[in-house]
Amino acid sequence: MSQQTTVSSNQIENLKQKENNQKLSMTWLLQYLKPVKGRLFILLTLLLSSTGLQLIQPQIVKQFIDTAAAGEVMTTLLKLAGLFLIVAVFNQLITVFVSYLGNDVAWRSTNRLRGDLLKHCLRLDMKFHNQKTPGEMIERVDGDVTNISNFFAMFIVQVIGSFVLLAGILGYMFTVNVPIALVMTIFTALSVLFMMFVRNLGVQSSKNEREASASLFGLIEERIAGIEDVQTNGHVSYVMNRFHRLMRAVFLKGRRAWMMRVIPWNTTVVLFAIAVTVVLLLGVRYYLSGDITLGTLFLIYQYTQMLNEPIEQLGDQVQEFQKAKSGMLRSRELLSQRSEIVSGTKNTLPDGPLGLAFKDVTFSYNPDKPVLQHITFSLRPGERLGIIGRTGSGKSSLSRVMLRLYNINSGRIEIGGVDITQLELPDLYRRVGMVTQDVQLFDGSLRDNLTLFDDQISDEFIMETTQRLGLSHWIDAQPEGLDTHLSAGGASLSAGEAQLFALTRVFLTQPSLVILDEPSSRLDAATESILQTAVDQMMEHCTGIIIAHRLSTLEQVDRIMVLGGGKILEFGGREQLALDPNSHYAKLLSSGQKEELA
CATH class of the missing domain: 1.20.1560.10 (ABC transporter type 1, transmembrane domain)
Structure with missing residues (x-):
C-alpha cells in the first residue's frame, strides 16, 4: 500500500x-x-x-x-x-x-x-x-x-x-x-x-x-x-x-x-x-x-x-x-546548458610582457585518461619557451588550458601573477594570443578577416604587419587589395599563406603573451625564414611559447620543455640542455631529428 x-x-x-x-x-x-x-x-x-x-x-x-x-x-x-x-x-x-x-x-x-x-x-x-x-x-x-x-x-x-x-x-x-x-x-x-x-x-x-x-x-x-x-x-x-x-x-x-x-x-x-x-x-x-x-x-x-x-x-x-x-x-x-568556464572579475594584468606559471596542473578530457599530469614550471616576462614532444604528449592541451578553453582538474595557472580563473575572459583573450594549425576564414573582405571585424585597426598598421610577415606581396596581388572578398573556408589560400594569415591576426592584436602551435608546419624553408624573422621581432615585446615539430624553429628560444605522456620529461635553458649529452633535447638534436618530430 x-x-x-x-x-x-x-x-x-x-x-x-x-x-x-x-x-x-x-x-x-x-x-x-x-x-x-x-x-x-x-x-x-x-x-x-x-x-x-x-x-x-x-x-x-x-x-x-x-x-x-x-x-x-x-x-x-x-x-x-x-x-x-x-x-x-x-x-x-x-x-x-x-x-x-x-x-x-x-x-x-x-x-x-x-x-x-x-x-x-x-x-x-x-x-x-x-x-x-x-x-x-x-x-x-x-x-x-x-x-x-x-x-x-x-x-x-x-x-x-x-x-x-x-x-x-x-x-x-x-x-x-x-x-x-x-x-x-x-x-x-x-x-x-x-x-x-x-x-x-x-x-x-x-x-x-x-x-x-x-x-x-x-x-x-x-x-x-x-x-x-x-x-x-x-x-x-x-x-x-x-x-x-x-x-x-x-x-x-x-x-x-x-x-x-x-x-x-x-x-x-x-x-x-x-x-x-x-x-x-x-x-x-x-x-x-x-x-x-x-x-x-x-x-x-x-x-x-x-x-x-x-x-x-x-x-x-x-x-x-x-x-x-x-x-x-x-x-x-x-x-539551460551552462559553460564550465566561468569568467572571473579581475582585469588588472600588468602592462608589457606577462609572466606565466603552472603550479601542479593536472588535466584530462576523460576522467580515466589524464592528458597533463602535475605540470609545474614558470616563465619570466619576455622569455621564450619551446615545447617539444611526441604526438599525444600534451603539447596542444597545454595551450588550451592556458587560454581556458577547458578547465583544469587541479592545480593553478597564473598569467602576470594572477590566477586565470579570476580574470575576466575578454581581458585574458585580449592579452594572450594564439595561432593554431587550423585557420578559419570568414565570408567577408580581406581586411575583415585579418582584423576579425575590428574597425579600430588601421590599414597602415595592417600593411606594416603583413610587410614584416612577408604576406604583403600576396595582398598587393589581389584585385582589390584589402577590400578583396574572401569566401568562407579559405579555398583561395595555400596552406602556408593561411598560416601566415593566422599569424598576422595575432600580431595585429599586439598580445603580451603569444602561443604559436606548430607555426611552421606548413611552410617551406624560405617562407619559414621570413616567419622566423617576424616572430623574433614580435617576441621582443611579449612572452612567447612555441610548440614545434621542427627543432630548427626553436633556435631563438630561451628555454626548452620536453613533454612525454602528459608529464614534463625535461625543462631548462636551451643552450644548457643542448650541451648536456644526457638531456632529451641533446639526444634529439644529435639523432638527426632536426627537421621533423613526429
Whole structure:
C-alpha cells in the first residue's frame, strides 16, 4: 500500500513539473513578443475588422435572397450586390495585410531568439562543442526556431481570429434561432475541449522527429567537411549507408509525429459532419413550418460552414503548437546548458610582457585518461619557451588550458601573477594570443578577416604587419587589395599563406603573451625564414611559447620543455640542455631529428 502511495505521489509530482515547465516555456517565449507589441496591436485591430466583415457578408446575402424572394425592384438588389462586392474586396485586402504582418511579427520575434541561441552557443565551452556537430547546432538554432516562427506567424492570425469569429457567429445565431445556436455551441465546445485535451499528444513525437533531423544534418555536415577523406579512402558507400539509415529514422519518426498531430483534425471532421447534419435538419424544419425565411435558412447554412473554418484552423494550429512546443523545449534545453568556464572579475594584468606559471596542473578530457599530469614550471616576462614532444604528449592541451578553453582538474595557472580563473575572459583573450594549425576564414573582405571585424585597426598598421610577415606581396596581388572578398573556408589560400594569415591576426592584436602551435608546419624553408624573422621581432615585446615539430624553429628560444605522456620529461635553458649529452633535447638534436618530430 505504501509503495502504491509513493508511486502515485511521484506521478502527481511529475504532472505538476510538466505543467510548470509548460507555463515557464510559454512565459519565456512571450518575452520575445514584447518588442513588437505595437505591430501586435495593429494586427489585432485588423483581425477584429476582418472578423466583422466576415460576419457581415452572409447577412448581406440573406438580405439579397429575401429581397429577391419578395419581388423587390432591381435597384435594391444591385445595391446589395455592390455592397457585398465592396465588403469582399476590403476583407481580402485586410486578410493579405494581416498575413504579411503576422509573418513580420513572427520573424522579428524569433530572429531575436535565434540570436540569443547563437550567442549562447558561442559562449559554451569546448567540452559542449566537442559533443555536438555543426549540423546539429544549425538544426537547433534555425530548424527548431523555424517551427516556433511558423506557429507564431499563424497563431495570432488564426487562433485569436478563429476565437473572435466563433464568438461572433455563435453570438449572432442566438439572436436568430436558439435551438440551432445551442447545437452549434455544443459542437464548438466539444471540438475546442478535445483539442485542448490532446494539445500535447504529439509534442514528444515531434521532438524525436527534430532530433532525428538534427542527426541527419550532422552527418551531412560532417561528411561534406571531410569530403577528401571520404573520396580518397573509398568511404562513399559507407556514408550512403549511414545516410539511408538516418533518413529512415527521420521518415519513421516523422510519420509517427504526423499521425499524433492529425488526431485533433480527424476528430473535428467527424464532429462537424454530425453538427452540420443536425443544423440542416433543424433549419429545413423551421423553414417548412414558416418560422424562418429562405434567406435565414441560407444564413444558418453559411454560418455553419463558416464555423468549420475556424475549427479547422484551430486543429491546424494544434499541430503547429505541438511542433512549436518541441522547438520551445529543445531551445530552452539548449539555453539551460551552462559553460564550465566561468569568467572571473579581475582585469588588472600588468602592462608589457606577462609572466606565466603552472603550479601542479593536472588535466584530462576523460576522467580515466589524464592528458597533463602535475605540470609545474614558470616563465619570466619576455622569455621564450619551446615545447617539444611526441604526438599525444600534451603539447596542444597545454595551450588550451592556458587560454581556458577547458578547465583544469587541479592545480593553478597564473598569467602576470594572477590566477586565470579570476580574470575576466575578454581581458585574458585580449592579452594572450594564439595561432593554431587550423585557420578559419570568414565570408567577408580581406581586411575583415585579418582584423576579425575590428574597425579600430588601421590599414597602415595592417600593411606594416603583413610587410614584416612577408604576406604583403600576396595582398598587393589581389584585385582589390584589402577590400578583396574572401569566401568562407579559405579555398583561395595555400596552406602556408593561411598560416601566415593566422599569424598576422595575432600580431595585429599586439598580445603580451603569444602561443604559436606548430607555426611552421606548413611552410617551406624560405617562407619559414621570413616567419622566423617576424616572430623574433614580435617576441621582443611579449612572452612567447612555441610548440614545434621542427627543432630548427626553436633556435631563438630561451628555454626548452620536453613533454612525454602528459608529464614534463625535461625543462631548462636551451643552450644548457643542448650541451648536456644526457638531456632529451641533446639526444634529439644529435639523432638527426632536426627537421621533423613526429
